[in-house]
Amino acid sequence: MIQGKNFIRGEFVEKKGESFEKRNPANIDELLGVFPHSDQNDIEKAVEAARLAYPQWRALSRIGRGEYLDNLVQILKRDKEELSVLVAKEQGKNITEARAEVTEGIHMFQYQFGLSRMPFGEVVSSEIEEKDSFMRRKPKGVIGVITPWNFPFAIPTWLIGPSLLEGNTVVFKPSKETPCVAQKLVEAFKEVGIPPGVINMLHGSGERVGTLLVRHPKIVVVLFTGSAEVGQQIRRVSAEIPDKMCACEMGGKNAVIVLDDADMELAVNASIISAFKTSGQRCTAASRLIVHKDVVKEFQKRFVEVAKRITIGDTLDPDNFAGPVINETQMNKILRYNELAKEEGAEVLLDGGRLKGPQYAKGYFLSPFVYRMEPNPKSVVLKEEVFGPHVAIIPVKDLEQALEVHNDTEYGLVVSVITEDCRKAREIRERCEYGLGYVNLPTIGAEVHLPFGGVKKSGTGLPSASTLIDVVTHRTAWTVNHAREIKMAQGLKVKL
Numbered sequence: 001m002i003q004g005k006n007f008i009r010g011e012f013v014e015k016k017g018e019s020f021e022k023r024n025p026a027n028i029d030e031l032l033g034v035f036p037h038s039d040q041n042d043i044e045k046a047v048e049a050a051r052l053a054y055p056q057w058r059a060l061s062r063i064g065r066g067e068y069l070d071n072l073v074q075i076l077k078r079d080k081e082e083l084s085v086l087v088a089k090e091q092g093k094n095i096t097e098a099r100a101e102v103t104e105g106i107h108m109f110q111y112q113f114g115l116s117r118m119p120f121g122e123v124v125s126s127e128i129e130e131k132d133s134f135m136r137r138k139p140k141g142v143i144g145v146i147t148p149w150n151f152p153f154a155i156p157t158w159l160i161g162p163s164l165l166e167g168n169t170v171v172f173k174p175s176k177e178t179p180c181v182a183q184k185l186v187e188a189f190k191e192v193g194i195p196p197g198v199i200n201m202l203h204g205s206g207e208r209v210g211t212l213l214v215r216h217p218k219i220v221v222v223l224f225t226g227s228a229e230v231g232q233q234i235r236r237v238s239a240e241i242p243d244k245m246c247a248c249e250m251g252g253k254n255a256v257i258v259l260d261d262a263d264m265e266l267a268v269n270a271s272i273i274s275a276f277k278t279s280g281q282r283c284t285a286a287s288r289l290i291v292h293k294d295v296v297k298e299f300q301k302r303f304v305e306v307a308k309r310i311t312i313g314d315t316l317d318p319d320n321f322a323g324p325v326i327n328e329t330q331m332n333k334i335l336r337y338n339e340l341a342k343e344e345g346a347e348v349l350l351d352g353g354r355l356k357g358p359q360y361a362k363g364y365f366l367s368p369f370v371y372r373m374e375p376n377p378k379s380v381v382l383k384e385e386v387f388g389p390h391v392a393i394i395p396v397k398d399l400e401q402a403l404e405v406h407n408d409t410e411y412g413l414v415v416s417v418i419t420e421d422c423r424k425a426r427e428i429r430e431r432c433e434y435g436l437g438y439v440n441l442p443t444i445g446a447e448v449h450l451p452f453g454g455v456k457k458s459g460t461g462l463p464s465a466s467t468l469i470d471v472v473t474h475r476t477a478w479t480v481n482h483a484r485e486i487k488m489a490q491g492l493k494v495k496l
């Protein structure tokens with residue numbers, strides 16, 4: 001049982017007053033921890049701590065800051081299994097996925113450590129031979145990091161790692177659904193002796209703590225991963241405050257496109273992984289399988305066969321495929337989308353729903369819901385993100401229609417195409433709207449050294465992971481004259 005605490009100026013602080021519980025979504029009898037609800041006063045203290053720590057932290061060399069992240073990696077590697085078990089218990093993903101998630105987070109800090117010795121600017125040519133020009137990056141200040149519950153370890157590292165390496169300081173607000181893993185991550189920062197105030201953490205809900213953090217005038221950048229609705233609110237609030245910018249990673253209505261020449265086994269396996277890993281609770285999960293009509297019959301038969309076989313249950317049993325969904329609200333939302341699909345005329349191929357039986361009685365376990373539906377621009381279930389084990393098979397007559405159906409949503413995060421034909425894959429690459437594209441792979445499984453972010457409603461056009469550096473630094477121009485006299489660019493002549 002974790003006694004949750006906020007982390008401010010290098011200390012875990014006691015807090016009386018309102019608190020909230022975190023329970024295991026696979027077994028709600030298991031209480032994992034109790035955490036404080038932060039208030040305006042805590043926010044002021046945390047932001048002030050980050051503000052005071054900033055000048056010294058940025059004055060440390062970039063390599064010096066990287067060393068802290070390398071030390072952190074050693075601790076996280078030591079505690080990897082403990083962290084993975086906690087991710088599985090708190091988030092509800094299977095232990096094999098939890099281990100992969102912790103690995104992904106460690107990769108981010110390793111990547112940042114490696115980057116600390118790499119160039120962080122450019123030498124730029126000038127019209128005047130004696131002038132040397134540079135693009136140099138400067139940190140921005142205090143960054144607010146607001147993270148979701150589906151990747152309680154990896155996503156915080158994705159946002160905190162680059163922010164700290166570049167010399168910013170951080171106030172971190174983890175999801176109220178996954179405070180335990182956040183607490184462990186911050187404990188590791190404390191153990192490496194990161195200077196007080198460089199990272200601070202506040203527990204609480206998005207509506208209260210998140211909102212106050214976004215509104216705080218001293219938070220210059222907000223990094224957010226979560227729903228499109230909340231992201232849109234953050235964008236609105238940020239726009240009102242001069243000097244504030246936000247980078248939001250939001251949802252997806254991702255698709256696997258299966259063409260008529262697809263390797264069928266690969267197509268089915270990639271689709272199963274895309275639709276049902278993490279119980280469909282990834283922003284990269286696919287809830288649409290767009291399949292060429294000539295192969296749709298075979299595809300759907302094989303897909304449903306495998307979907308029926310996947311085992312859902314105990315998150316610590318590595319032989320299970322998936323665990324529960326995160327909470328009752330999400331479970332009910334997914335069930336409503338299943339019903340809506342029926343109302344919208346779906347041909348149900350596998351009627352998923354709440355799993356029954358004593359091993360499921362204490363958790364939010366859902367079995368896969370699979371349906372077939374003709375392309376329909378009016379259908380809500382073909383457009384909205386479900387974030388659960390809910391997937392449509394949509395038959396299309398050719399590549400042209402596949403492209404049209406793919407782009408017919410407000411989102412644009414991930415597309416995967418299953419084909420042996422490089423020309424068709426190229427058409428998908430050029431004409432689909434997405435931020436991450438895959439060929440003969442599932443839609444999930446991005447790596448930290450690539451850009452991560454979507455277009456349209458999925459993102460703000462500022463991808464994270466490797467490219468977050470562009471958000472957490474300001475690019476400055478620095479020009480030095482080595483001549484004795486002043487020579488101007490653009491042929492400007494000045495007589496004095």
Ligand code: UN1
Pocket residue numbers: 104150151225281282283284285443444445446447
């Ligand atoms: C998310 O779901 O918000 O590509 C992130 C993936 C993971 C990251 C997902 N590496 O599925």
